[in-house]
Amino acid sequence: MIKKNVSNASYDLSQKGIKDSISISAEHSIGLDELKKYLKSNIAENISDPEGGNSPRISIIGRPNAGKSTLINSLSSKDRVIVSPLAGTTIDAINVPVEFDGRKYELFDTAGIRKGYKTKTNIEYFSYVRAMHAASESDITILLIDADSGLVDQDLKILSMIEKFGKPIILALNKIDLLSRKKMKEFFDNKKMEKRFFEDLKLIKISALKGKGFKKLFKEIDDTLQKSVTKFTTSKLNRILKRVIEDRSPPSVSGKSLKFRYIHFAGINPTTLVIHASQDKKLPANYKKYIYNSFKKYLDLQSIQLKIIFRKSDNPYKGKNTLTERQIKKRKRLLSFVKKAKK
Ligand SMILES: Nc1nc2c(ncn2[C@@H]2O[C@H](COP(=O)(O)OP(=O)(O)OP(=O)(O)O)[C@@H](O)[C@H]2O)c(=O)[nH]1
Ligand SMILES: [Mg+2]
Structure with a gap:
């Protein structure tokens, strides 16, 4: 039982018109x-399970005002977060459960x-750290781009910041309701759009304000999530490797012909493949790139990050990786989500 008015605070609060208060002592576990x-009955519906149940976790990242x-x-059914035309409105990362087409997401x-967030204020640095943490903890990241102000270097910088987490990334081009045809064309003609990563990422046009493009956005989110946890079979990977090598023979390294013996799947986020070869050093960068691009294409990994490890090995089974426990758990969670969605 809590004693009423264990402190004067509740009396003071009631004088200010705040009638509901609970007196507690954290040290003595009172109240x-x-x-x-109280918390359970009043805000339980807003609190999501930290493991997120089966809901995919989606971080929304971008410049201020995007x-x-x-x-x-x-x-979300209610206005959950503050929106304003002032840049820098949101200062902390916050998770909001939403439902789209009968499916739940976090x-x-x-x-x-x-730009310059590191040198400005502590708050800005803290905000940046929290945003990066959200991106690292999520299953997929949406990089939101303000189409009205066009693609700028800071968008590219943010992209390289989130890339390092190895999670899938989808670009969403926001505020298309403000764009004339001419302006839209200018946006796509921007030389920055030709950068390697932009070519590789799915881009969906939306208007967050008018609710446009959401169906397509969520379809791409679901498809990409499913793909990002796909464990490709050894036979499929080896079939592709054979074809890739046949199409363009490996070069010689230090006078010896380079042999690719075997490939296997080694993990998700990023999708990781290990190629066992007669040589793991001095592999010509352009041939590595050719292999990388070929697997991206044949496995259809748009928006999904791919890592290929070359390993010198006579025994192809040596050091074969499997998923870590955390990856197995994550894969299970997402697969059960995808399965449910198909019912
Ligand atoms: N016309 C139009 N305006 C939009 C759209 N989306 C957002 N806005 C406006 O852009 C401004 C910034 O929106 P916010 O949602 O606060 O932007 P934010 O990315 O959360 O900004 P920070 O919290 O500062 O990082 C507000 O005035 C919004 O009304 C859109 O699709 N179309
Ligand atoms: Mg905000």
Whole structure:
């Protein structure tokens, strides 16, 4: 039982018009049951299981004012996060459960990452760290781009920041309601669009404010998530490797012909493949790139990051990797989500 008015604080609060208060002592565990009961009955529906149940976790990352919070509010039944025309409105990462087409997702709103965030204020640095944490913890990241202000270097920088987490990335081009045909063309004609990673990523046009493009966005999210946890069979990978080598013979390295013996699957996020070869050093970069691009194409890994490890090995089974326990758990969770969605 809690004693009423163990401190003067509740009296002071009631004088200010705040009638509901619970007096607790954290040190002596007084009043904690009542507090728990209160929290459970009042905000339980808003709290998501930290493991997220089966809901995929989607982080929304981008420059300030790109419309990240607007997107989340449009998708949630109530306005959950603050939206404003002032850049830098969101300062902490927050997760919001949403439902789209009868399916549940966990969205992470994050603070916009602006140029020079490291040197400005502590708050900005903290916001950046929290945004990166959200990206590293999510199953997929949406990089939101403000189409109205065009693609700028900071978008490319943010992309390289999130790439290192190895998670799938989808680009969403927001505020298309503001774009004339001419402006849209200018956006795509921008030389920056030709950068390697942009060519490789799915790009969906949306209007967070008007609710446009959401169906396509979520279809791509679901497809990409499913692909990102796919464990490719050894036979399929070896069939592709054979074809790739036949199409373009490996070069010689230090006077010896280079042999690729065997390939196997080694993990997800990024999708990791190990190729056992007669040589693992001095592999010509352009041939490595050719192999990388070929696997990207044949496995249809758009928006999914691929890592290929070359290993010198006579015994192809030596050092064969399997999924870590965490990866197995994640894969199970996402597969059961995908399965449910298909019913
Ligand atoms: N016309 C139009 N305006 C939009 C759209 N999405 C967002 N906005 C506007 O853009 C401004 C910024 O939106 P926010 O959702 O606060 O942007 P944010 O990315 O969360 O910004 P930070 O929290 O500062 O990083 C607001 O004035 C929104 O109304 C859109 O699709 N179309
Ligand atoms: Mg915001």
